[in-house]
Amino acid sequence: MEARAQAEAGRKPDVTVAEYVARYIEENAGSVEATTVSGYRTLLSRSIAPYIGGTELRALDPDAVAAWVADLSRAKSKATATKAFVLLRGALMVAVRRGLIPSNPTDTVKKPKAEKGEPNALGEAERGRVAAYVDIQPDDPVSLAIRLALYTGMREAEICGLRWRNVDLERKTLRVVESLGKARKDDIKRFGEVTEVFSGVYLKRPKNSGSVRTVSYPEGVARALKARRASMMAECMAAGVPFGESMFVCGTVEGKPMHPHNLWRRWNGLVTAMGLVGTQGKTPTFHDLRHTYATAAIANGIDVKTVSNQMGHSNAAMTLNTYASVDPDAARRAADRMGEALEADAMRAVSMGGVVELGRTGTDI
Numbered sequence: 009m010e011a012r013a014q015a016e017a018g019r020k021p022d023v024t025v026a027e028y029v030a031r032y033i034e035e036n037a038g039s040v041e042a043t044t045v046s047g048y049r050t051l052l053s054r055s056i057a058p059y060i061g062g063t064e065l066r067a068l069d070p071d072a073v074a075a076w077v078a079d080l081s082r083a084k085s086k087a088t089a090t091k092a093f094v095l096l097r098g099a100l101m102v103a104v105r106r107g108l109i110p111s112n113p114t115d116t117v118k119k120p121k122a123e124k125g126e127p128n129a130l131g132e133a134e135r136g137r138v139a140a141y142v143d144i145q146p147d148d149p150v151s152l153a154i155r156l157a158l159y160t161g162m163r164e165a166e167i168c169g170l171r172w173r174n175v176d177l178e179r180k181t182l183r184v185v186e187s188l189g190k191a192r193k194d195d196i197k198r199f200g201e202v203t204e205v206f207s208g209v210y211l212k213r214p215k216n217s218g219s220v221r222t223v224s225y226p227e228g229v230a231r232a233l234k235a236r237r238a239s240m241m242a243e244c245m246a247a248g249v250p251f252g253e254s255m256f257v258c259g260t261v262e263g264k265p266m267h268p269h270n271l272w273r274r275w276n277g278l279v280t281a282m283g284l285v286g287t288q289g290k291t292p293t294f295h296d297l298r299h300t301y302a303t304a305a306i307a308n309g310i311d312v313k314t315v316s317n318q319m320g321h322s323n324a325a326m327t328l329n330t331y332a333s334v335d336p337d338a339a340r341r342a343a344d345r346m347g348e349a350l351e352a353d354a355m356r357a358v359s360m361g362g363v364v365e366l367g368r369t370g371t372d373i
């Protein structure tokens with residue numbers, strides 16, 4: 009009706025917010041990762057278009073943006089609201105530079121602040137149950153994926169993208185150099201750095217420069233990797249295909265990686281069957297195994313820098329801020345250790361005759 013009224017008045021209908029943001033995403037599709045573009049499209053279709061998508065770009069004002077932010081914050085998570093706001097603000101910044109609108113209506117609206125929650129790690133008893141489960145069938149690809157997440161803190165996409173050529177069974181290390189991303193086929197084709205494409209996923213570089221790393225693993229993981237390798241070799245022999253170092257550790261003998269969705273589905277089934285609950289009272293996701301690794305490592309005295317390097321964080325401050333305060337008994341253990349250390353220093357000083365007895369006043373020697 010508005011378009012008809014404008015046509016009768018001789019004015020061409022203006023581009024809508026949804027149309028412009030879609031154009032903005034399309035223009036940037038070749039310069040950002042395909043998985044990022046896929047995330048932008050989801051934000052547009054679910055968090056922008058249903059609310060203010062039909063508003064004309066020139067008619068969008070700060071009050072409408074503020075109302076949208078309020079509605080979105082109630083309907084979605086704070087993290088989703090923040091991402092949608094950042095996407096809209098970026099698109100409107102370009103619209104201002106092109107002279108399509110005089111000013112950016114998001115400039116005077118406060119960005120939604122994502123609430124920082126404590127990691128929903130598994131407690132001591134729960135992680136013990138998971139560790140016992142993966143011992144039942146160590147060569148199973150899903151069990152191995154769970155073990156790698158729990159014992160090394162690797163991300164789900166990094167585990168699915170791990171190849172045998174990047175595993176050193178003698179030194180008990182592995183190199184994280186590839187990861188899996190999820191995106192639409194059209195976006196994957198447009199992204200220049202894609203090397204291999206599978207069903208709905210593609211191989212890419214890890215999350216950031218710090219994510220390319222060497223990860224050390226314990227003897228239990230080494231045994232499971234050896235069992236998995238032997239199992240894959242037997243499968244290859246039965247299928248009449250040669251075993252290759254380019255095969256994915258948790259993948260198939262056809263050379264395909266495990267799809268993250270399949271791993272997610274199997275993990276959810278295990279969580280339900282075992283009745284697992286995280287430390288925050290929530291159902292643990294597969295990513296919470298990464299949180300569990302970090303929490304358990306720091307609680308057991310492993311230095312933060314080592315944990316940070318293992319997990320591929322960009323800096324140790326991130327690891328410290330996220331996990332150092334998660335363990336409620338950490339402060340008590342730290343106090344006890346400091347007390348023991350200083351008492352031991354005092355005993356050594358006494359045994360060496362390094363203590364001077366003071367007079368009654370406390371000032372005379």
